Amino acid sequence: MTQYGENEAGAELVGDVPFKLLRSITQSRGNRDHWENTQENIFCMNSLIEYSRSYENVKPDMTVVVAMDDKLIGQDAFSDLRDDAATFTHLITADDPGAVRTVTISREGDGRLYYATRMSYASLDENAERHNAGIDIRKEYSVERDGKWVLLEGGESNINRGELVRVDIYVST
Numbered sequence: 001m002t003q004y005g006e007n008e009a010g011a012e013l014v015g016d017v018p019f020k021l022l023r024s025i026t027q028s029r030g031n032r033d034h035w036e037n038t039q040e041n042i043f044c045m046n047s048l049i050e051y052s053r054s055y056e057n058v059k060p061d062m063t064v065v066v067a068m069d070d071k072l073i074g075q076d077a078f079s080d081l082r083d084d085a086a087t088f089t090h091l092i093t094a095d096d097p098g099a100v101r102t103v104t105i106s107r108e109g110d111g112r113l114y115y116a117t118r119m120s121y122a123s124l125d126e127n128a129e130r131h132n133a134g135i136d137i138r139k140e141y142s143v144e145r146d147g148k149w150v151l152l153e154g155g156e157s158n159i160n161r162g163e164l165v166r167v168d169i170y171v172s173t
């Protein structure tokens with residue numbers, strides 16, 4: 001696919017499939033510095049080399065700017081294939097819940113840009129409601145005191161250092 005994607009007609013047909021395959025190869029390795037066996041090591045390394053020759057043959061020399069709704073979140077410059085990844089963070093403010101936001105990632109310069117956007121959040125206690133949509137999950141915390149398990153109620157968090165804590169998770173379908 002990498003060879004076919006090198007010409008204009010092939011590139012349109014192939015699209016981003018080579019990158020998705022590359023991502024699959026690298027993620028299958030996980031945090032290890034090798035794949036499962038010698039054969040996988042050879043095939044995967046050859047695939048990575050072929051991909052690199054086709055898609056990463058231009059040395060990076062770029063500036064990347066990340067904005068949310070035209071407000072700058074961060075920017076970084078890359079001048080080598082071994083440059084560390086850049087991470088930009090936007091902390092949720094009181095104006096954010098319910099708002100529609102647009103993240104813009106722009107690049108000026110040469111080289112291939114790889115990026116991912118992620119969102120994580122935690123509901124505020126006053127906004128957290130339990131909803132039963134077929135599966136109900138709840139948890140209880142207990143602490144061992146005087147040989148007995150004492151259930152911690154509500155917002156109680158009076159746990160002393162060294163005490164044994166038990167978390168019971170209940171799943172109901």
